[in-house]
Amino acid sequence: MLGFVALWMLANILLDRLGFQVLDSPPFPWLQGIVGLAALITMTVVLIAQNREAKLEKQRSELELQVNLLTEQKVTKIIHLLEELRHDLPMVKDRHDSEAAALQKPTDPEDVLATLKERGDEGQSLA
Numbered sequence: 001m002l003g004f005v006a007l008w009m010l011a012n013i014l015l016d017r018l019g020f021q022v023l024d025s026p027p028f029p030w031l032q033g034i035v036g037l038a039a040l041i042t043m044t045v046v047l048i049a050q051n052r053e054a055k056l057e058k059q060r061s062e063l064e065l066q067v068n069l070l071t072e073q074k075v076t077k078i079i080h081l082l083e084e085l086r087h088d089l090p091m092v093k094d095r096h097d098s099e100a101a102a103l104q105k106p107t108d109p110e111d112v113l114a115t116l117k118e119r120g121d122e123g124q125s126l127a
Helices: 002-017 029-088 098-104 109-119
Strands: none
Touching (some): 029 098
């Protein structure tokens, strides 16, 4: 674009000095219009691209949250099965593990959704 502007100005100045009719005399109103239009088009393209990227990022965040909740449910089930196995094995001393008991409780997706709504725009992830 800079080359085009320089060429436009140089061509019009040279045409004027050589005595020919210029297309756009200084201060180059046609050139200003062309540059303004190019800036408008560039800005529009950039804003459309940013909007599209924002939508994709939101979809990625939602998918990541769903995967994390599913993984949490699977881990909770594994902990529950291990604790059940520990209780059933005769050679393992039965003891109460408060941390394992807390981890056996599944995460309620509705609670997660409520927490996200409370945060609003402050943060999209749970971490």
